[in-house]
Amino acid sequence: MKTRDEETVPQNEQTESGVSRRDFLKISSIAVATPMVIGPTVVKVAGEEVKVWGPGAxxxxxxxxxxxxxxxxxxxxxxxxxxxxxxxxxxxxxxxxxxxxxxxxxxxxxxxxxxxxxxxxxxxxxxxxxxxxLTAGDHLHPVQQAFVDHDAQQCGFCTPGFVVAAKALVDKYPNPTPEQITHELSGNFCRCGTYAGIRRAMGERKGA
Missing domain, CATH: 3.10.20.30 (Beta-grasp domain)
Incomplete structure (x- = not known):
């Protein structure tokens, strides 16, 4: 039994692109059944080639x-x-x-x-x-030790991120000023409010 669409629209009617509806359905079913090829697809966006990955693993x-x-x-x-x-x-x-x-x-x-x-x-x-x-065996990185010594953590959820940011800080500024400490750690948030301990820990680094 034909559906209403099949009765009113001939299946071999061509679309504006020149592909018949029957052929379009065949192509679509093949595309769905074919596994995605792993690797990027290169498309042009605003005149530049961009790699598009996926959607599969x-x-x-x-x-x-x-x-x-x-x-x-x-x-x-x-x-x-x-x-x-x-x-x-x-x-x-x-x-x-x-x-x-x-x-x-x-x-x-x-x-x-x-x-x-x-x-x-x-x-x-x-x-x-x-x-x-940052940890070498049982030895803490100086930044980690400074956090311990100055009680610069409480619940601990933010601590790893702060420690990594602090490590980047002392790599960039071995003797950081209070302004540099504030700026470089401004992207990290402590809900427990241990900022005073963190500042003391980083202040210790100034004399290291």
Whole structure:
């Protein structure tokens, strides 16, 4: 039995593109049944070639703490989710998940980034450092030790992000001024209000 559309519109009627409705349905069914090819599709946007990945999972290799880590990830997976859910690196915390609190801060090529706002596929070919890289065996990084000595943490959710940002701070300014401390750590938020302890910890670094 034909449907109303089939009765009123001939199946071999051609569209404006010159493809009949019957052929269009055949092409569509083949496209749906064919698996997606892994790899980027290059499209032109505003005259420039742009790589488009997905939608299926693809091999993603990240350089994390000096080691190559590979997993099959969908292009929509963030760097934070890749680190926590696929590589078991849970130091970076998932708190706001909207690039506001800084709890997921990691270093990318030596600069602080919010891991929740970076796609894992875009983090390839970059040097990534997480808070796990700072500890050498049982020895804490000087910044970590300063946080302990000055009680610069409370609940701990924001601490890894603050420590990573503080490490980037002292790498950039070995003897930071109060203004530099405020500016460089302004992207991290502590709900417990331990800013005084953090300032003392960073002030100690001035004499290091």
């Amino acid at each position: 693809m091999p993603v290799t990240l350089n994390v703490n000096g080691k190559p880590l590979t997993a099959n990830l969908e292009p929509r997976v963030t760097l934070l989710d890749a680190l926590r859910n696929h590589f078991d690196l849970t130091g970076a915390k998932k708190v706001c998940d909207r690039a506001e609190c800084g709890a997921c801060t990691v270093l990318m090529d030596g600069r602080t980034v919010y891991a929740c706002s970076v796609l894992a596929v875009d983090a390839q070919n970059h040097k990534l450092e997480t808070v796990e890289s």
